[in-house]
Amino acid sequence: MLTFGHAAIVAAYVVVALALLLLSLFSRWPWQVKTGLVVVTSAAYCACYFALPALLGWPTDRDVPKRFNLIGVYIQEPDKRTGEPGNVFFWAADLDPDRDQRPRAYRLPFSLKTKAVFQEGQGKLRQNIPQVGEVEEDDEVHGVPQDRGQLGQKSVKIELRDAPPAGPPSKDAGG
Amino acid sequence: MTAALATFIAAFAVLAVLLANVLLFTRFAWWIKLASVAMVACLVLATWRAMPDLLGWPTHTGMPPRFNLNAIHIVEPDKSGVDKGAIYLWITRFATDTRGVVPRAFVLPFSPELQLKVAAAGTRLRKNLPQLGEVVTAHAADAHGRHALDLEFFDLPDPLFPER
Numbered sequence: 001m002l003t004f005g006h007a008a009i010v011a012a013y014v015v016v017a018l019a020l021l022l023l024s025l026f027s028r029w030p031w032q033v034k035t036g037l038v039v040v041t042s043a044a045y046c047a048c049y050f051a052l053p054a055l056l057g058w059p060t061d062r063d064v065p066k067r068f069n070l071i072g073v074y075i076q077e078p079d080k081r082t083g084e085p086g087n088v089f090f091w092a093a094d095l096d097p098d099r100d101q102r103p104r105a106y107r108l109p110f111s112l113k114t115k116a117v118f119q120e121g122q123g124k125l126r127q128n129i130p131q132v133g134e135v136e137e138d139d140e141v142h143g144v145p146q147d148r149g150q151l152g153q154k155s156v157k158i159e160l161r162d163a164p165p166a167g168p169p170s171k172d173a174g175g
Numbered sequence: 176m177t178a179a180l181a182t183f184i185a186a187f188a189v190l191a192v193l194l195a196n197v198l199l200f201t202r203f204a205w206w207i208k209l210a211s212v213a214m215v216a217c218l219v220l221a222t223w224r225a226m227p228d229l230l231g232w233p234t235h236t237g238m239p240p241r242f243n244l245n246a247i248h249i250v251e252p253d254k255s256g257v258d259k260g261a262i263y264l265w266i267t268r269f270a271t272d273t274r275g276v277v278p279r280a281f282v283l284p285f286s287p288e289l290q291l292k293v294a295a296a297g298t299r300l301r302k303n304l305p306q307l308g309e310v311v312t313a314h315a316a317d318a319h320g321r322h323a324l325d326l327e328f329f330d331l332p333d334p335l336f337p338e339r
Contacts, residue, residue, distance in 0.1 A: 009225065012190075012218045019193045019211065027201050037193070044189040051182035055226070056234035057279040062227045072246025072265045074278045082274065089278050091246050091265045103248045103263050104231040105280045126301045 009048070016041060059089050059105035064156055068092035069163070070131040071103050073122040078110055086110030088118050092133060114158070121160040130163035183226075187219055233263055233282035238324065241269035243331070244306040245278050247297040252285055260285030262293055269307060284323050296328035305331040 020041050024034050071091045078086035088108045093101055108114050121131045136157045194215050198208050245265045252260035262283045267276045283289065296306045311325040 007225075009222055012186075012222050015214060015218050016190055016193065019190075019197060019215075022203075023193065023196060023201070026203070027196075029200070037196075040189060041193070044186045047182045048186050052229070053234045053236045055180075055229050056232050057237075057281060058230055058277060060227050060231035063231075071248050072278075074245050074265075074267070076276075079274055084275065087277075091248075091278070091280060093248070100232075102232060102261075102282070103265075103280065105265065105278065106231060107277075126303065128301065 009052075013045060013048075016044075057105070059107040061107045064106055064108075064135050064158070065092070065094040065096060065099065066135050067095040068133045068135075069095055070121050070125065070133050070160060073118045073125070075115055075118065075122075076110065077115075088114045090118060090133075095132065108156075108158075117158060117160055124160075124162065131160045132163045133158050133160050183222070187222075190215060190219070231280070233280040235282050238266075238281050238310060239268040240310050242266040242308045243269055244296055244300060244308050244328065246300075247293050249290055249294060250285070251290070262286075262289055264293070264308075266308065286323065289324075289326065292326060292328060299328075299330065307331045 020037060023029075023037065027034075069092060071093060073091075074089040076084075076087045076089070078084060087110055089105060090108070091103050091105050093103045121133075124131055136159070194211060197203065197211050201208075243266060245267060247265070248263040250258070250261045250263070252258055262285055264281045264283065265278050266281065267273070267278045270276055296308070300306050307329045309327045309329070311327050
């Protein structure tokens with residue numbers, strides 16, 4: 001599935017290629033300089049291509065799905081010694097059938113309320129009770145974020161519920 | 176992740192050098208130069224904003240040799256053979272000091288043998304038996320660049336009760 005992220009990076013590659021083409025065709029530089037530019041740009045392409053997987057797998061702090069199937073929870077308590085504010089990480093799959101069904105890792109800022117919600121969910125997962133999460137956008141302002149990098153992040157209110165039991169197969173389905 | 180960001184910043188630097196060359200050493204019309212600046216500025220911003228869109232999804236490379244298993248998710252192949260299945264693992268690198276350790280998601284090609292091992296480890300995890308994973312052997316990458324790994328899982332000893 002082509003996401004905005006992939007599309008933007010592919011577009012960036014195309015623009016660099018166009019700029020290089022213009023320079024190669026219309027500038028009066030010696031051929032050695034033009035060859036050098038092609039080599040450097042190709043090396044930058046390769047470096048980006050191989051660097052992408054290193055970005056993957058780490059949790060994101062955006063785009064928590066409206067409804068999701070909770071798969072895992074990892075809670076990092078705040079550290080008073082180092083001043084680390086703590087995080088609540090969770091791993092979930094989107095329940096919207098039109099979206100990517102692969103599990104995705106998320107990060108939420110630590111708060112006692114978030115910790116309590118997810119700790120309870122983790123306990124139920126361990127008892128083999130599947131958990132469904134639902135997100136409500138929270139418009140309340142809860143002070144200034146400690147991490148300035150999170151200024152664009154909306155605070156979200158997440159509730160976890162026991163997943164409804166799978167019903168018997170429909171009579172219409174199949175023969 | 177820091178190395179990946181550094182690579183992207185280096186790529187942006189190459190782009191800036193190319194742009195500077197266009198601006199300083201070519202005889203293009205001023206509006207072409209202005210459009211180049213606008214286009215590159217938009218692209219750098221768009222790429223920067225697009226980065227979080229790439230985060231969170233599982234990767235197929237860079238699995239640490241020893242790790243703590245946090246969660247598993249197994250997708251079995253469908254009968255039509257279109258979906259080949261996958262085994263997803265959410266892990267943290269094995270460390271005695273877990274401060275600042277961030278979990279990372281990985282995807283491995285599906286195999287019945289690995290499914291058995293991972294499902295057994297998942298069951299033990301649900302019984303509150305922390306699982307230590309070890310990469311035993313790595314095989315060549317498949318068509319999607321995913322490396323088939325042979326993994327072994329062990330119960331982690333409870334740190335509250337050291338062995339005598």
